[in-house]
Amino acid sequence: xxxxxxxxxxxxxxxxxxxxxxxxxxxxxALGPAVALGxxxxxxxxxxxxxxxxxxxxxxxxxxxxxxxxxxYLAGALLAAQIARRTGARRxxxxxxxxxxxxxxxxxxxxxxxxxxxxxxxSGVSGAICFITGAGLVAEGxxxxxxxxxASLLGIYFAGGGAGIVVSGLxxxxxxxxxxxxxxxxxxxxxxxxxxxxxxxxxxxxxxxxREPPVSGATEKGWPARRLGTMLxxxxxxxxxxxxxxxxxxxxxxxxxxxxxxxTVFWVLLGTASIGGAFAWAYPIAALRGGRGPSLVLxxxxxxALLPLLSRSPAAAMGSAVLFGGSFLAVVTAVxxxxxxxxxxxxxxxxxxxxxxxxxxxxxIGPLVAGRVSDGPAxxxxxxxxSVALLxxxxxxxxxxxxxxxxx
Numbered sequence: 208x209x210x211x212x213x214x215x216x217x218x219x220x221x222x223x224x225x226x227x228x229x230x231x232x233x234x235x236x237a238l239g240p241a242v243a244l245g246x247x248x249x250x251x252x253x254x255x256x257x258x259x260x261x262x263x264x265x266x267x268x269x270x271x272x273x274x275x276x277x278x279x280y281l282a283g284a285l286l287a288a289q290i291a292r293r294t295g296a297r298r299x300x301x302x303x304x305x306x307x308x309x310x311x312x313x314x315x316x317x318x319x320x321x322x323x324x325x326x327x328x329x330s331g332v333s334g335a336i337c338f339i340t341g342a343g344l345v346a347e348g349x350x351x352x353x354x355x356x357x358a359s360l361l362g363i364y365f366a367g368g369g370a371g372i373v374v375s376g377l378x379x380x381x382x383x384x385x386x387x388x389x390x391x392x393x394x395x396x397x398x399x400x401x402x403x404x405x406x407x408x409x410x411x412x413x414x415x416x417x418r419e420p421p422v423s424g425a426t427e428k429g430w431p432a433r434r435l436g437t438m439l440x441x442x443x444x445x446x447x448x449x450x451x452x453x454x455x456x457x458x459x460x461x462x463x464x465x466x467x468x469x470x471t472v473f474w475v476l477l478g479t480a481s482i483g484g485a486f487a488w489a490y491p492i493a494a495l496r497g498g499r500g501p502s503l504v505l506x507x508x509x510x511x512a513l514l515p516l517l518s519r520s521p522a523a524a525m526g527s528a529v530l531f532g533g534s535f536l537a538v539v540t541a542v543x544x545x546x547x548x549x550x551x552x553x554x555x556x557x558x559x560x561x562x563x564x565x566x567x568x569x570x571x572i573g574p575l576v577a578g579r580v581s582d583g584p585a586x587x588x589x590x591x592x593x594s595v596a597l598l599x600x601x602x603x604x605x606x607x608x609x610x611x612x613x614x615x
Contacts, residue, residue, distance in 0.1 A: 232348040233360040235413035237367030238406035239304050239341040243334030245371010245478070246399045246406075247307050248276060251327075252457045253379040253474060257392040259458070262318055266455070266590070270578025273454050275324035277446075277570035279331025284563035286332070287339040288556050291420075296340040296556065300414045303337030306330075308407050312400025315393035339563055343556040346547060347420035357547065358493040362485035362540045369485070369536055372478030374402055380471040421553045434549050435558065438498060439565040441604035442542055445505060446569025448597030449535050451577035451590060452512045456527075459587040463519050473524055477532030484533035485540070492541045498608025501541040505602035507534040512595045516588060545608065573597070 251273055259269050283303070290299045310330035317323060345364045346357075378398055383391045457470055465473070492500040511530030514523045546558045573594070581590035 238410035240367035241371035244368035250375035266581040270574035273574040276327040276331040279328035281567035283332040283335025306333035308403035315396030359489040366485035369481030376474030443565040443569040444601035446566035447573035451573040451594035477528040480532035488537035498605040502605035509598040
């Protein structure tokens, strides 16, 4: 066979060519997480101080808006496997990405808290469907290549969120500095919608041309969730801890006197480090068995989140950006690798969906609780301290995840 059709089984493709095809697919599909995570979720932190000032929000309200996004993400995670089974993962990815792009622009069209929460919830639903089904497409496209290469391809896909962080960091702070204060945050959301549309143009054709991953049959009783029980809990703690940091870290830095230039450097450095982390963590994640890979990455994430609380210097902030940014998306890679190693291919999509449900439950709790704590006398310092505690708890729990070989 001289040419490879996307519908060919993985075994029909020589490993070298399979890796090249998988790499090209992972790079283009990574624009899905770039939009669903980097723009639709993380960029909220850049716009939050301006929105909070103009709309007279408390930190609790600001956190609740991101909790709405997380609740939508939870709903999307619950629906993703079923939608992929009915429509196919490729169509689900493309549709989810399109809805996310529209919701980005729509967020700037209202200042009503309920309407904003609804739009943020919609972007969470569509973003989760896009993210989960895209991961399944990349895992299927990896075929039977070596474990380190699989980890590398998944890392590239998840690092798309970092690319979205970099782009938003370069675009949003300068826009807010130049725009009138009352409408700057609105223009920011419109700009994010335009950037998301550009990502859609390149990601959608790649998804349509990819190979459809297998899914469990309608009569299947499910997947062996007990094999990932400890990981599910630890991943939930990670979801709560990391989103608390990502929601409030920019507001914390601004409260310490950081200007637009420092915020831009911090955010771009965080995003750039997350992209580099996709490559730096690939081999350690592949080499470590059971939950040791996720636990190690979570330990580094926790250290990064702690640094701004130990020192208020710009150097500590940039160190936090490097450590946290270079590791937090690698947690997703590490957990996905554990699932891929422990389960049969037909169980990958529902397992990734279940893990994302646990992750999303944590995200629902994290911003709201951290916001409530931050409204207390110690302010954002206590909110970030809660983030560190949750991340450390996730690292400890991940150590309890045993290694399993796949069973039929």
